[in-house]
Amino acid sequence: MTVTLADVAARAQVSPATVSRVLNGNYPVAASTRERVLRAVDELDYVLNGPASSLAAATSDLVGILVNDIADPFFGIMAGAIQSEIGGPGGRAGGERLGVVCNTGGSPERELTYLTLLQRQRAAAVVLTGGATEAAPHQAAMSAKLRKLADAGTRIVLCGRPPAPETGAFALTFDNRGGGRELTEHLIGLGHRRLGYIAGPEERTTTRHRLEGHRAALAAHGIEEDPRWTVHGRYDRRSGYEATLELLRRDPSLTAVVAANDSVALGACAALRDSGLRIPDDVSVAGFDDLPFSIDAVPALTTVRLPLAEAGARAGRIAMGREEPPPGGIATVRGELMVRGSSGVPRG
Amino acid sequence: MTVTLADVAARAQVSPATVSRVLNGNYPVAASTRERVLRAVDELDYVLNGPASSLAAATSDLVGILVNDIADPFFGIMAGAIQSEIGGPGGRAGGERLGVVCNTGGSPERELTYLTLLQRQRAAAVVLTGGATEAAPHQAAMSAKLRKLADAGTRIVLCGRPPAPETGAFALTFDNRGGGRELTEHLIGLGHRRLGYIAGPEERTTTRHRLEGHRAALAAHGIEEDPRWTVHGRYDRRSGYEATLELLRRDPSLTAVVAANDSVALGACAALRDSGLRIPDDVSVAGFDDLPFSIDAVPALTTVRLPLAEAGARAGRIAMGREEPPPGGIATVRGELMVRGSSGVPRG
């Protein structure tokens, strides 16, 4: 029924071994033979059997990309960049690797499940994006799993994630702490002294780091933080909307709201508008990430730009072994403060 | 080095066959034996070799999801919904299927390449999302490839794509024509008579269908269309910005701009603002898709909501054989007009 290597071999009058070598191009084959084989492949419309090939060669051309939320452009941009580096040449068989993105939905269990599935497929590499979960049991399970994968020869790259010590994983970490600090310092510089902060989910490393940066800035300028000024939520617009109303309720005198990310910031803007407050005249707003839509907010969002595409591309290249991993296996990727219309001098 | 089925069998004092059967759960195994096997699996930390398993069973648990642009929430939302239906139970081995999304970047070649790669992996199913390319040669190649996949037992589902006749593919098609028509009729109803249209890339089916709907509405109301009123571009914000400036240059008297999708509409809004025009007082704007950020535009975007998540979930279920395919293999999914602040009565 289906065409196999042997069929191609028969048609080209060579042995299966030769066909295999032509297809993999890692062994000398005379030009005339190669051509004959390729013609047979073409005529029979032969498609290699991936599983058989992976089994025999003990490697596969699958590369996994784990993301928290595929509907979020933050991950989409990274995933796209990673995948575009994976598709290209660089591996065996001309490097036709299958870069596959897996959506964990932020669930630690699903993350682990996907890792197992990828391990089962003997993936060539795995790139994990976005913040990690901090709960100790999960971290331990993750470490163990990653180490096992690495031991089995799978290259692991963390993109926008904190390093995972002793797992053999390379890490491209975003400087969330530094970005958070810079952002808040900008607001303080404008004269703000009462700043609300809408944080992400408590257990995420990203959440903690950004918040730490914010607090470091406050401390550096001798501003004592009021516990009422921090609200935790999810990384989405809705959460930003609700959290902002809550902040306003707790302390109507706030002159600035710093959000966990741009989506949250957009929700914050909506809440402020709905509360009859003007941005930035009454309240300044700041986001994080600088996703494409941030510039379309009215006023445009002050935020910290993360080089998502660049970092993703680099992670992809490292995963493919096409770029030297950073020294020590760890590199920090800095963000850039983008000052735009949503932040201004507080009124009187 | 790595643990194999045989190792587990030895440890559990059973034959490899029995271990396989326990793992696949499709053959009677005594409870006590099963337990012994599972314990051994656990103790040895055994992970099935996917390629070997796929080879022997002649099926794999891979499900491919093709998207045009993974950084675009339009696709992200669908992909997320599809994937969430795929992860669940329903197949062999408790249905731990690996739903993988592949980013074609809108390139027909990459689309074909991915299809080949999936064919090579003997994917269990493939879901293709988004509009198709209309160029005849590519369509023919696609049809051939899809038919081949289907013949090999891969279930094919098109989600938000026009049907592909005689390929054995199921289709969930968006009613882009109807949505486009409804949207423009809304604007006409408000009193608009001079409407600019920013279309997507010419060769996409989605582009053509939405534009046809728009034109049908104009025709139905006896409005003669000026060729200057249509500009083609890409499906992104930037394109919307530039196209709007172009439209304004061609005919400054336009009172409404209809965009190919929401991202384009956002770009249009920015261009109008930058040109000193107010929305909707001077010019009304309409988008398409109703992506999450559309409601955050100022004013909120009038658009056509497409049930992306629902359609994706349904496509995923059909791909998994968990839901009856629509009668005739084809179903049309309608959009819903969302009237919001960006459209209003034209001045004067």
Place this chain on the structure above:
DNA sequence: AGCGTTACAGCAAGCGCTTTCTATCCAAGA
């Protein structure tokens, strides 16, 4: 001319699993 090389091509042994067919055991029916 004789010999070591080099350049290809083929043989055959797996890779780790699934599955058909067969063997075994034990309870139930005659």
Place this chain on the structure above:
DNA sequence: TCTTGGATAGAAAGCGCTTGCTGTAACGCT
């Protein structure tokens, strides 16, 4: 008690490919 048959378990034959090793012919050298 002897047969029957259901319920499990095992043996073994592949699944389609890769690759180490083994030819073998043609080439370059002394």
